[in-house]
Amino acid sequence: MDFTKQEKYKENIILKLTFEFAKEIVLFTELLEKDRKFTFASQILRSGTSIGANVKEAQNAEGKADFVHKIKIASKEADELEYWLFLCNECQGYPNADVLLDKLHEIIKIMSKIIHSTIQKV
Secondary structure, three states, X not given: OOHHHOHHHHHOHHHHHHHHHHHHXXXXXXXXXXXXXXXXXXXXXXXXXXXXXXXXXXXXXXXXHHHHHHHHHHHHHHHHHHXXXXXXHHOOOOOOOHHHHHHHHHHHHHHHHHHHHHHHHO
């Protein structure tokens, strides 16, 4: 089943982007595991997939404050992931993460806009 074809994902760009991004993170961490880079793989998998999970959880928030809180958690996970991806790019023998970083920065910008526009409405 392709989750991105479900109505919730079609209509919500941040849900779709973070879900597709999580799939790419899974593939990236598999590359790291093949090279026995388990610590990096674990950290990247956890923070990279947590972004979308928190965005998804925010969709069922109990109010605007709860919604913003959950998106902020996703944003913190994105910051942590950025750190690990930067580290991959700086360490010899690790795969280049520039494509993932570009996508992550797009997601971060969208989440920032969501937070800002939601706070303005409160």
